[in-house]
Amino acid sequence: AAATLGGLGDDDGGPCIRLVVDETLGDDAAAVGRIGGEAFRVSVSESGIEVRGATPAGVYRGATVLRQLRDPEGAATPIPAGVWEGAPAYAWRGAMLDVARHFRTVEEVRRLIDLLADHRLNVLHLHLTDDQGWRFEVPGFPRLTEVGARRAATQRGHGPLATVEPGIHEGFYTTAELRDLVRYAADRFVTLVPEVELPGHVQAALAAYPELGNTDVGDPVDSPWERFGVNPRTLAPTEASLVFGRAAIDALCDVFDSEWIGIGGDEVPVTEWEQSAAAATRMQELGLASAHDVQPWFTAHFVAHVRARGRTALAWDEVLEGDVPDGVRILAWRGPVAMRAALSRGIEVVACPDLEVYLDYPQSESAEEPIRVGPPLTIERAYTLRVEDGAVGGQANVWSEHLPTRDRVDFAMFPRLAAIAERLWEGGEPAPYADFGRRLSTHLRRLRAAGVRYRPLDGPAPDQRRPGVPGKPLTIEAREHIVAGLVARLLERSHNASAEYRN
Template sequence: HRATVPAIAAHVDAAAARFAWRPDTPIDAVPELSASVDWLGGGGQGTGQGIRLTLDDALGAAAARAGRVGDEAFRVTVSADGVEIRGASPLGVFRGATVLRQLRDPDAPAQAEVLLPAGVWEGAPAYGWRGVMLDVARHFRPVDDVRRLIDLLALHHLNILQLHLTDDQGWRFEVPGYPRLTEVSARREATQRGHGPEATVEPGVHEGFYTTDELRDLVRYAAERGVTLVPEVELPGHIQAALAAYPELGNTDVGVPASGPWERFGVNARTLAPTEASLAFGRAAIDALCDVFDAEWIGIGGDEVPVTEWAQSEAAAERMRALGLATPHDVQPWFTAHFVAHVRARGRTALAWDEVLEGEVPEGVRILAWRGPVAMREALSRGIPVVACPDLEVYLDYPQSESPEEPIRVGPPLPLARAYSLRIEDRAVGGQANVWSEHLPSRDRVDFAMFPRLAAIAERLWEGGEPRPFADFMRRLPTHLRRLAAAGVRYRPLDGPSPDQRRPGVPGKPLTVEAREAIVAGLVERLLDGSAARARAARK
């Protein structure tokens, strides 16, 4: 009963009589709280003591005064006479209902009577953005898998699921006026196997996309569980899948047109050409997302955009001269400004990766800072809302140990203890884990990469501040692993991957933390140079 994850402040009376929760236990709630009733399994028809759900504005006010997110505040009170869940809002009640679910014996059958300890559990999160980014572009995940992940996020009090819907390797949503995006861009004929110089490309069709109706249903499903779906389209780079369908949008006077989505992984030189047609395409994609998703934020990508083609293209050079752009490095900020303006015209906020900080960032942008503290602090110094997702702590495709049996060794090791060390900079709006799926081709592989590290990250995003002792988390984790097992999650065991979770023969590219830090230092050089230039200009 003390094993809640994330950790929730509790006052338990071990000597008091416990509450018997049965399948027919009645749940008393107003219709506004029906999502929480459903989350608890629905109200039974039994008589006697039950579970009461109620709203209490005072909880939110007290949480806000303490610097927490007020509308998610809750208090759960359990006694032999019944259970009361009070919340500052329907969302707060839902968080309390989630805690109550965690008080059940994880191994008890769903229809069994369980005894809950008497006590009080209460809290509110430190951050309003507690998220996960799932890459469904490299390896598509069916709708049922996304629903299941939404349930798992709700179990961990996470409230954002960012869907990375497009990349070089696949396009996964419909855009009116561009039918070939789902006919051509959502299917590739082969896929890279492994990472590094020994990686190969193996034939085999990989395909899939979400219909507009499927996405609308996912938005509804997530909202009922306190999760906001945030869509992302990659612009103007990571775009080969789209260019395979509409090559005229690319820099057609350099290179060979793409014949299909990219079958390899990494940074691709292909980009949109700086044309009106490309802007119209980007606006159409953004419109399609705004018409389906109700999130405040619309992701527009912006990461890892090489200037290679713009530097080589005569057509791009002519366009740059007409636009007054001095160098190829000015093209991405030009794209960003247009797409941000369009997102704002739709009443939303653009979400972009921290590479856009290398140019002027227009108002109406929230930054995903993945390149460590340098990018995070640069965004904060410029007054830009920022979400922390530093790769060394939250990139869950990184291996979980240095063992050669750890699949697949891409990037430096990110063990559970390092994930739990996540520290969010003051003034950030929150953080998220990023699950890139190049080497996660199945649901089980996604489970293995995410859990239990996501449980550690979820706790850090709920609590904020400095991490509590890691031993405290580890004391509670075994009970939580039983919850995950009961939910069918194929998590990585604490002592290493099980034999069927290893991937012998799949090449990787081991990397130390120090080597990765050096790489990231190189990646932020332009950002630091730009920051220094702005500082000099401000002093003049």
């Protein structure tokens, strides 16, 4: 079935650009294992231009391709004749933006949505809360934005030489602003996926409501964390914490129409639960054998609440170290071990391995790279991204500890995101980089015309360097060793499960 959406007429009144929904394109794409709903075909001839899509989303993807056939600087040059068609390998092709560590304005988020759509990506995952800031309103908990959205100082640099510099950093999105962003993204066939961090990475929330924490351990906090890293603060395993978490989830469900609601779950230390007498009493009441059982208890409750709202919970792969309830999609950041653990248990999984897609990592080994955090992630390495068979897709993660401005976000994301976007569209084994590299020069012209302050291929421009700001260089091999330690409990659980299955 085909339906004409409309067209743009030439001077004689005849259609020169036709937009057509043609469901058969989707059937053909699905038959070869592609995502049919975004299939498109662009035909250019002397008689006119036709953009066909299996759905309106497919038409939009085709129109994006058509725009990219023009001269990047907008010069009046002919569009080449020919046929361009395609369909994506994965339904989830995204990027995560951390707006908790450094807040980005509504206008900047809109701009990023446009850039994702230009790269035929279809998910923007917003990391809305963390130790350093709380960025959305929750009815009944006004202090989350009154106290939790504002800090008085911020860490400068990374590693043992890092300092803390005074200076107010603040911001949050009103409910109306978030609803507007959801609509704006939907018009471009991008889904906004929200995330609230539970039960760790919660100092901003505990600054607002300290009674939700393990109050018999350590001193109370009265402001979001000014430093970066893994914070020992966690929610106490109480009914009040569950009420709070459910309220935050409800607030997200009421604003976002995404099927997926992020509930965090990464880097949750058990330190406070091990030291707290109140937590020990509560664990005994709940029948929990150790502090390591507390996070799975939280996860089960929050997943159940997300499901009660008709949605799917999105969680980081640390939750695989316990029992994972039905109705969870996993973000696998700890490489193939986490990916395969989720797939072996029949759990939907999104690939975001840090060594290929963590765009806060430096883009070379050069000392000119600003604030080196983690191992080098070159654009060539980003293009090696391979999503495990059976996964629903992948995404790049943009952690913003050391990305305090829009230009710094641009620098970190582009052009590496273009490489990742192509890999998520094409799927399968990576092709040789040379062909992508040959086409990249034209794409850099597009980025430049769009005002994107990307990193030049030959290294940071002078004003993109941050001399004197300390970093902590790391080799790929050293990072692989660290990740191996991080997944040790997960491997142990997988081995034990396999032994039980064989017995």
